[in-house]
Amino acid sequence: MIAAERRPRDAYGQALLSAARMGKPVVAVDGDSASATRASLFAVEYPDRCINVGISEQDMILTASGLALAGKNVYVSSYGSFLVGRGYEQIRSMVAIPGLPVKIVGSHCGVSAGEDGASYQMLEDLALMRVLPNMTVLVPADYTSALALLTGAADATNPVYIRLGRTAVPDVYDDGDDDFAPGAGRVLREGDDVTICCCGIMVSEALRAAAVLAKQNIRAEVIDCYSVSPLPARVILNSVHRTGCCVAAEEHFARGGLGEAVAALTASFYPVPMKQVAVFDKFGQSGTFEELRGYYGLTASQIVGAAVQVLTMRRR
Amino acid sequence: MTHSVQELSERALAVRRDVVRMLGLARSGLLASSLSIVDILVWLYWGVLDVRPGEPEWEGRDRFVLGKGHGCPALYSVLANRGFFPREELWSYRRLGAMLQTYPEVRRTPGIDAPGGSLGQGLGVANGLALALRSSDPAPSVVCLVGDGELQEGAMWESALTAAHHGLDSLTLIVDRNGRQMEGATEDIKSLEPVADKFIAFGWTVAECDGHDFSSLRSGYGELAGAVGRPRCLIARTKLGKGISFLEEDPSGGRMVLDRNSTDRALEELAGEEDGQ
Numbered sequence: 001m002i003a004a005e006r007r008p009r010d011a012y013g014q015a016l017l018s019a020a021r022m023g024k025p026v027v028a029v030d031g032d033s034a035s036a037t038r039a040s041l042f043a044v045e046y047p048d049r050c051i052n053v054g055i056s057e058q059d060m061i062l063t064a065s066g067l068a069l070a071g072k073n074v075y076v077s078s079y080g081s082f083l084v085g086r087g088y089e090q091i092r093s094m095v096a097i098p099g100l101p102v103k104i105v106g107s108h109c110g111v112s113a114g115e116d117g118a119s120y121q122m123l124e125d126l127a128l129m130r131v132l133p134n135m136t137v138l139v140p141a142d143y144t145s146a147l148a149l150l151t152g153a154a155d156a157t158n159p160v161y162i163r164l165g166r167t168a169v170p171d172v173y174d175d176g177d178d179d180f181a182p183g184a185g186r187v188l189r190e191g192d193d194v195t196i197c198c199c200g201i202m203v204s205e206a207l208r209a210a211a212v213l214a215k216q217n218i219r220a221e222v223i224d225c226y227s228v229s230p231l232p233a234r235v236i237l238n239s240v241h242r243t244g245c246c247v248a249a250e251e252h253f254a255r256g257g258l259g260e261a262v263a264a265l266t267a268s269f270y271p272v273p274m275k276q277v278a279v280f281d282k283f284g285q286s287g288t289f290e291e292l293r294g295y296y297g298l299t300a301s302q303i304v305g306a307a308v309q310v311l312t313m314r315r316r
Numbered sequence: 317m318t319h320s321v322q323e324l325s326e327r328a329l330a331v332r333r334d335v336v337r338m339l340g341l342a343r344s345g346l347l348a349s350s351l352s353i354v355d356i357l358v359w360l361y362w363g364v365l366d367v368r369p370g371e372p373e374w375e376g377r378d379r380f381v382l383g384k385g386h387g388c389p390a391l392y393s394v395l396a397n398r399g400f401f402p403r404e405e406l407w408s409y410r411r412l413g414a415m416l417q418t419y420p421e422v423r424r425t426p427g428i429d430a431p432g433g434s435l436g437q438g439l440g441v442a443n444g445l446a447l448a449l450r451s452s453d454p455a456p457s458v459v460c461l462v463g464d465g466e467l468q469e470g471a472m473w474e475s476a477l478t479a480a481h482h483g484l485d486s487l488t489l490i491v492d493r494n495g496r497q498m499e500g501a502t503e504d505i506k507s508l509e510p511v512a513d514k515f516i517a518f519g520w521t522v523a524e525c526d527g528h529d530f531s532s533l534r535s536g537y538g539e540l541a542g543a544v545g546r547p548r549c550l551i552a553r554t555k556l557g558k559g560i561s562f563l564e565e566d567p568s569g570g571r572m573v574l575d576r577n578s579t580d581r582a583l584e585e586l587a588g589e590e591d592g593q
Contacts, residue, residue: 051447054477054478054481056477056478058440058470058471058474059475059477061440062437062439062441062475063443065441065444066381066441066446066448067444067445068444069379069422069429069430069445070445071448090434090437093433093434094440094441097431
């Protein structure tokens with residue numbers, strides 16, 4: 001069966017609408033990117049609550065900080081490379097240090113930016129955001145989880161970073177599922193042989209990999225670690241206790257993302273052999289999404305290979 | 317609230333003495349940068365801003381954003397003297413666990429409306445505050461005080477465009493035009509002049525004044541009152557180290573750390589002025 005595909009970023013405008021209709025003083029700040037980030041859907045109903053500050057990411061974050069200081073429920077969104085890259089110092093000084101509940105939504109992250117090439121393909125955003133104290137970092141796997149996480153973020157009392165890609169991805173969750181929260185994870189498939197921690201587009205790849213492994217009698221446990229920070233530590237540790245080995249898969253540099261977060265967790269509490277499926281020490285480049293996924297090894301078959309390797313390394 | 321020039325001068329003198337004591341006790345910090353903005357802050361907090369020291373989070377209050385975070389000792393003394401918190405807090409400035417961190421922190425210090433410390437960011441935050449508050453009736457004023465050196469930051473000019481584009485006339489930017497930055501004169505390092513023309517070209521209404529003269533501050537601010545639909549910029553000419561002769565004279569004074577002798581000398585000068593009035 002081929003799952004339906006939708007673009008998680010399409011959830012952005014919808015989530016803003018839902019939060020505003022619940023009576024929250026939602027304001028959306030964007031940098032001349034509302035049609036790309038889908039803030040435009042919100043703008044139709046709440047034109048006064050949309051602020052386009054033009055092509056100026058530093059000013060976007062500063063404006064968002066000021067709006068939050070005055071009590072607004074602020075979402076700020078633009079291309080991940082520039083929002084996080086150029087706005088990083090503003091995010092650190094004027095959002096993270098004062099702990100303002102600004103929702104920072106990076107779109108077009110990962111190699112999903114495709115033909116736009118290396119400058120647009122943000123592969124280090126999780127690393128940059130994860131190191132900031134009190135910053136929640138969320139990476140939804142599909143449209144439904146994106147909608148739930150974006151809408152739920154309206155209740156946050158601390159800064160939140162939400163990573164979205166450009167392209168459509170297979171649905172993982174049923175419509176209306178809203179059982180998502182910072183610090184939680186979802187076990188999508190149970191198994192006692194190998195743990196697969198994944199996020200974003202790699203969740204559906206991990207599920208495909210688990211199906212392949214099952215044919216070889218290898219039972220993989222797939223955990224959607226959409227909350228990269230704080231990590232769903234108990235869920236992950238509970239799983240590696242049983243499996244004794246782990247694969248982490250993400251559309252991000254191997255350095256600093258989900259894989260290293262999981263490695264740090266397991267190293268501290270229950271060390272197990274581990275492999276990462278991620279982008280190793282290379283920037284992106286132009287190409288189709290599919291070509292790039294193949295070239296950088298962000299595929300189900302890479303997860304299968306990594307799972308087999310860690311299985312042979314485990315000691316039980 | 318109108319205070320006589322005499323009253324404001326006395327308050328400013330008291331604030332200068334506080335600032336010298338604070339930095340003398342801390343044994344570090346930029347004294348001269350605080351001294352150039354003392355008169356501006358005294359004029360704002362005793363003559364312009366509608367605030368309630370007993371109710372610091374009052375929603376209708378005017379907001380103040382300190383862009384040049386290194387002038388924070390002056391702001392802390394002003395807030396303490398205005399009644400936001402006990403003056404005793406001033407003496408633990410910069411110490412571990414103190415309420416008064418080196419740079420302004422919201423939710424930690426009563427009366428602080430915006431975080432600070434990183435240069436060039438205050439105006440953008442002030443824009444956000446003005447945008448959020450402009451639909452209130454009456455719309456609170458938002459005042460942002462920046463140093464002239466931080467006009468070299470790019471983000472400042474992104475924010476200057478935003479303020480003009482959105483017609484934020486409840487916003488006033490005050491530039492502490494002391495002409496100096498860490499390594500020398502602004503005009504030697506990266507020229508800023510003509511500052512007024514730059515803001516005018518960006519769509520602002522601009523006035524200039526003497527930042528150490530309360531009547532001049534008042535009339536400069538008054539000139540801006542007619543700026544409907546445009547943000548307001550008040551360029552206040554000031555002197556780094558104002559009030560302490562050896563700091564005013566020594567161009568590198570901005571970096572000086574006060575030892576006990578110079579603290580005593582500074583306090584003597586400030587006491588002398590007090591006697592003379």
